[in-house]
Amino acid sequence: MTLLAVDDLVVRYGAIEALRGVSLHVDEGEIVGLIGANGAGKSTTMNSILGVVRPVRGTITYRGEPLLGKPPEAIIRKGIAPTMEGRRIFPSLTVEENLRLGAAIRSDRQQIQADIDRWCAFFPILGQRLQQPAGNLSGGQQQMLAVARALMSNPKLLLMDEPSLGLAPLLVAEVFRLITQLRDLGVTILLVEQNVRMTLEIADRAYLLNTGRVEFSGTPAEILQHADIEQAYLGGGKSSRPASAPMGAPLT
Ligand SMILES: Nc1ncnc2c1ncn2[C@@H]1O[C@H](COP(=O)(O)OP(=O)(O)OP(=O)(O)O)[C@@H](O)[C@H]1O
């Protein structure tokens, strides 16, 4: 079932046309990657879905219902949760307080403690630091807190904007592993990433944005066969694996 459908979205910032007719969809249970260079329009797409940016043309529907024109709070209440670029946690609040803020829109108050326990089991480091100021966490730990806080709203659809940004390689691998585990728990994920290699390893499908347009979309295997991707995004050249190699094969 299609959870989210974006059709022919156009966004302008003054004279800059940031999105020039972007269409994409996310089916229930999928990890969908949104990849592309700096300035391609990835965050603008996310912010349009969240009601933070107002498109001049196009439609956005969530479970068949139009989202465009609705305020961000109404959109979040429908079960769409953002984790944004540069992890916006509240550093002076404790880890637990940050998690509870994520649940602020929920009405099932008695379930909240159970979910704190659940996500602390999933992210043990957060469980160990519940009463400490979130600002004391390392960058990677803050990133996990940002994801856990988004999960506290009990979302159907998680919009992740560059969750691996600024993380050391080991933590990047950890974050991507967590993303696949979340999908296995039934959370649908739209994942914006600069880390194209890792994204294509975990995504079910992906869209390649180029200066405000979808240049290519398909399964990771299809995208890797696309002529330019190796060159443009994987630092590629002749060392690329053959297009027919299985997905699990190393990309060296
Ligand atoms: N608030 C804004 N005002 C003016 N121009 C903007 C604004 N936000 C984004 N832009 C421009 O819109 C285009 C798309 O930006 P966007 O942030 O969506 O790209 P992105 O794909 O998320 O890039 P990055 O990978 O660097 O985060 C860029 O040219 C950017 O300079």
Ligand SMILES: [Mg+2]
């Ligand atoms: Mg961005």
